[in-house]
Amino acid sequence: MTSTKQNGEVRIGYFVCHCGHNIGATIDVLKVADVIKNLPGVVISREYKYMCSDPGQEMIQEDIKEHNLNRIVVAACSPLLHENTFRRATEKAGINQYYFHMVNIRENASWVHVDKAEATRKAIDLSRAAIQRVFFHQALEKKQVSINPNVLVVGGGISGIHAALTLAKAGKKVYLVERDPTIGGLMAKFDKTFPTLDCAACILTPKMTEVKNHPNIELMTYSEVEKVSGFVGQYKATIKRKPRYIKEDVCVGCLDCIDACIYKDGKYYDEFNVGLSKRKPVYIPFPQATPQLVVFDPEACVRLKRGKCKETCVEKCDRDAIDFDQKEKFEEIEIGSVIVATGFQIFDAKKIPYYGYGKYQNVYNALEIERLVNSSGPTGGQVVMRNGEVPKKIGIIHCVGSRDEKTNIWCSRVCCTYSVKLAHLLKELSGADVYNFYIDMRTPGKGQEEFYNQVMREGVHFIRGRVAEVTDWAAEKEEQGKLIIRVEDTLIGVVRRIPVDMVVLGVGVEPHSDADKIRRLFNISCSTEGFYLEKHPKLAPFDTASDGVYIAGGCQGPKDITDAVAQAGAAAAEALALIDKGFIEMEPNTAFISEDNCSGCKSCIPLCPYTAISFDEEVFKAKINEVLCKGCGTCVAACPSAAIDQNLFTNDQIYNEIDGLLKYEIV
Amino acid sequence: MELKSQNDTWKPRIVAFFCNWCTYTAADLAGVSRIKHEPNVRVIRVMCSGRVDPQFVIDAFVKGADGVLIGGCHIGDCHYIDGNHKTIRRFAMLKRILKDMGIEDERFRLEWISASEGEKVKTVTNDMVEKLEKLGPLGLPKKFIAWDEEMNHLELEISKPKEEIEHV
Ligand code: FES
Numbered sequence: 001m002t003s004t005k006q007n008g009e010v011r012i013g014y015f016v017c018h019c020g021h022n023i024g025a026t027i028d029v030l031k032v033a034d035v036i037k038n039l040p041g042v043v044i045s046r047e048y049k050y051m052c053s054d055p056g057q058e059m060i061q062e063d064i065k066e067h068n069l070n071r072i073v074v075a076a077c078s079p080l081l082h083e084n085t086f087r088r089a090t091e092k093a094g095i096n097q098y099y100f101h102m103v104n105i106r107e108n109a110s111w112v113h114v115d116k117a118e119a120t121r122k123a124i125d126l127s128r129a130a131i132q133r134v135f136f137h138q139a140l141e142k143k144q145v146s147i148n149p150n151v152l153v154v155g156g157g158i159s160g161i162h163a164a165l166t167l168a169k170a171g172k173k174v175y176l177v178e179r180d181p182t183i184g185g186l187m188a189k190f191d192k193t194f195p196t197l198d199c200a201a202c203i204l205t206p207k208m209t210e211v212k213n214h215p216n217i218e219l220m221t222y223s224e225v226e227k228v229s230g231f232v233g234q235y236k237a238t239i240k241r242k243p244r245y246i247k248e249d250v251c252v253g254c255l256d257c258i259d260a261c262i263y264k265d266g267k268y269y270d271e272f273n274v275g276l277s278k279r280k281p282v283y284i285p286f287p288q289a290t291p292q293l294v295v296f297d298p299e300a301c302v303r304l305k306r307g308k309c310k311e312t313c314v315e316k317c318d319r320d321a322i323d324f325d326q327k328e329k330f331e332e333i334e335i336g337s338v339i340v341a342t343g344f345q346i347f348d349a350k351k352i353p354y355y356g357y358g359k360y361q362n363v364y365n366a367l368e369i370e371r372l373v374n375s376s377g378p379t380g381g382q383v384v385m386r387n388g389e390v391p392k393k394i395g396i397i398h399c400v401g402s403r404d405e406k407t408n409i410w411c412s413r414v415c416c417t418y419s420v421k422l423a424h425l426l427k428e429l430s431g432a433d434v435y436n437f438y439i440d441m442r443t444p445g446k447g448q449e450e451f452y453n454q455v456m457r458e459g460v461h462f463i464r465g466r467v468a469e470v471t472d473w474a475a476e477k478e479e480q481g482k483l484i485i486r487v488e489d490t491l492i493g494v495v496r497r498i499p500v501d502m503v504v505l506g507v508g509v510e511p512h513s514d515a516d517k518i519r520r521l522f523n524i525s526c527s528t529e530g531f532y533l534e535k536h537p538k539l540a541p542f543d544t545a546s547d548g549v550y551i552a553g554g555c556q557g558p559k560d561i562t563d564a565v566a567q568a569g570a571a572a573a574e575a576l577a578l579i580d581k582g583f584i585e586m587e588p589n590t591a592f593i594s595e596d597n598c599s600g601c602k603s604c605i606p607l608c609p610y611t612a613i614s615f616d617e618e619v620f621k622a623k624i625n626e627v628l629c630k631g632c633g634t635c636v637a638a639c640p641s642a643a644i645d646q647n648l649f650t651n652d653q654i655y656n657e658i659d660g661l662l663k664y665e666i667v
Numbered sequence: 668m669e670l671k672s673q674n675d676t677w678k679p680r681i682v683a684f685f686c687n688w689c690t691y692t693a694a695d696l697a698g699v700s701r702i703k704h705e706p707n708v709r710v711i712r713v714m715c716s717g718r719v720d721p722q723f724v725i726d727a728f729v730k731g732a733d734g735v736l737i738g739g740c741h742i743g744d745c746h747y748i749d750g751n752h753k754t755i756r757r758f759a760m761l762k763r764i765l766k767d768m769g770i771e772d773e774r775f776r777l778e779w780i781s782a783s784e785g786e787k788v789k790t791v792t793n794d795m796v797e798k799l800e801k802l803g804p805l806g807l808p809k810k811f812i813a814w815d816e817e818m819n820h821l822e823l824e825i826s827k828p829k830e831e832i833e834h835v
Binding site (some may be wrong): 078079080081104106107108109111112113114115118119121122125126129520523525526527528533545546589607609610630631632633634636637638646649651654655657658659661662 | 678680682687688689691692694695697698699701702703704706709710711712713714715717718719720721723726727730731732743744746747748749750753757781782783784789
């Protein structure tokens with residue numbers, strides 16, 4: 001031992017797990033148990049097939065009692081998985097749970113190494129380090145902090161709406177923040193939803209109204225989260241409220257100002273119709289927008305741009321609701337937990353130039369088609385192309401920006417089924433001949449394969465092959481004036497040229513281009529592709545590494561409405577479980593100062609990201625506020641007099657780990 | 668299984684400090700995804716890379732490590748806001764000290780590995796092992812013994828009677 005600060009007689013029980021074959025096949029568990037048995041302090045050293053099973057845990061508890069153990073080391077899987085299981089078992093046997101330490105020989109060794117002798121040696125080293133470490137363990141108590149029951153939901157798409165409503169119905173106050181002028185998200189743009197073809201607006205708008213009217217929901221649209229501080233149970237967030245130039249509490253949504261605008265026709269890109277129509281500088285995104293408030297676009301409105309205008313809108317508004325002097329406002333809210341449901345964006349088809357999006361006017365992306373077939377869309381549901389004609393032949397290309405090394409490698413999960421849906425709708429509305437070009441048809445989920453079969457029976461053509469290009473270069477007479485889809489039909493092994501009038505690109509989904517901003521605010525990790533990372537891919541897909549921050553919907557990965565809603569409900573339930581417990585137990589891994597050693601140099605004070613360290617001028621010593629300390633240990637590493645230490649990660653513990661790791665000679 | 672081959676086939680020993688939130692999780696992910704890599708790294712889990720006291724690094728070398736690796740969250744992603752900024756500063760300072768002590772650059776490494784970069788755990792580990800294998804052992808403990816012997820020898824020389832020295 002490198003230090004002599006031991007507490008009492010140390011009696012260690014060491015337990016190493018085979019985890020079936022998971023560890024046992026690569027690591028010689030018997031050998032490990034044998035070597036560790038001879039280390040100082042070790043009273044008992046055992047191996048067992050499944051340490052985490054009930055008999056395994058009982059064995060530990062019995063040994064604790066029988067052999068009077070006061071330290072427990074378990075070598076098994078990752079502490080991130082089972083540390084709590086064994087801590088509880090330790091506590092049950094009557095000793096403080098922090099006398100337990102876990103050694104990771106599965107994720108860190110048996111699963112990643114091939115050489116058995118080396119993996120075994122590593123398991124021994126890691127175990128020896130733990131044995132030396134636990135000499136310095138101390139009894140600690142978990143701290144309890146209260147929890148603010150209010151919840152912040154970021155994103156007002158279907159996931160955010162569902163999560164907010166669930167929480168509100170359970171009696172919790174919810175702040176729902178949406179950056180667009182209306183909630184509804186992508187779903188509000190759809191006409192019908194697959195595979196049941198129910199009308200998106202009919203199922204969504206009642207939920208939107210419910211959000212608006214629910215007394216527990218404070219709806220903050222046209223707003224963004226600017227800053228977040230605090231920690232689980234006690235977060236503070238600053239919300240930026242962008243000016244609509246409308247007094248929200250006065251405007252009744254009569255829309256008279258839109259009619260009165262000096263622009264007689266729309267002139268600006270209409271976000272809601274993804275550019276298929278134009279809107280005026282003052283607009284409402286769509287008729288059922290929630291809240292029913294108009295917005296002035298500062299980039300377009302003459303009054304806002306130049307400071308001068310006839311202001312016919314102001315004249316018309318008999319409620320005096322227009323206010324051109326509105327400024328950005330910042331509001332601070334206090335919440336205990338957060339649900340992030342910021343959704344995804346669609347792939348920009350311009351990135352694949354050989355499909356001609358942006359070059360040929362009759363090449364559309366799927367979202368544009370959603371608007372085009374929508375009865376409340378720019379054409380009132382008529383399938384009329386940009387050139388004013390009704391298409392007779394339509395080609396739908398799947399996997400645009402999905403399953404492609406050059407763009408996005410993942411399957412976007414929804415494109416096959418929405419392409420089938422669009423094929424059905426386009427055929428129904430225009431009577432056109434519709435061709436779908438797919439690599440593989442992927443229609444998992446309830447009722448989806450059935451839907452695909454149904455559409456096939458309706459006479460939609462399905463051709464297997466990745467489309468090589470879309471061109472207007474005609475090889476024959478009948479191709480003239482058409483878009484030609486060049487594809488290898490891999491089922492018959494023939495390269496085909498299929499002339500069509502309209503091309504629809506089944507674009508994939510990807511993380512928002514600014515997803516990083518929100519991610520950083522809430523300290524969420526992301527996967528390599530940029531989707532937010534869940535705590536566990538199977539068992540906690542709604543949870544994140546930040547306690548009290550949950551994720552739902554498309555921001556976590558490609559999802560259809562069904563799954564997004566299910567995940568939102570799960571995230572809300574998790575938040576409720578947290579809130580209704582009433583308090584949070586914190587790991588007691590805070591730092592503390594030994595006054596005798598503190599020289600009063602103040603080097604630690606500016607290091608603390610939570611301003612937990614203050615300086616007591618009277619005694620000329622630094623002090624750590626235990627409530628504010630989050631246990632990162634940065635100050636500990638910096639103290640020149642070694643006067644600061646951190647519970648659970650003390651200097652003694654770490655130095656002895658280092659020592660134990662490198663004492664090869666014992667073997 | 669024969670384990671006695673420690674010294675006849677030398678293998679680099681690397682002590683790694685991984686922060687709980689990113690790199691340790693990434694190593695777990697490498698495990699779950701069965702991404703095989705060299706078995707030379709021994710991980711010590713800390714809450715943040717900012718917890719790594721420069722003395723830990725020196726201590727590891729002194730006790731016989733051939734290399735030390737620190738793994739933390741990418742800049743901007745630290746679970747404790749900016750703990751890893753402090754790691755960078757300490758890293759730069761330590762690099763200078765280690766250089767003065769004659770410890771080669773490749774032996775001390777700092778890597779940002781996020782929770783989703785299981786693959787990077789492998790690339791970094793394998794690359795570091797390969798470089799250390801080329802460098803050979805650092806073997807400070809052995810050198811200490813040699814230096815101690817040298818010192819003893821010198822002390823012995825000094826403590827010899829004065830005349831003898833003059834005689835020499
Ligand atoms: S928590 Fe990973 S570097 Fe700070």
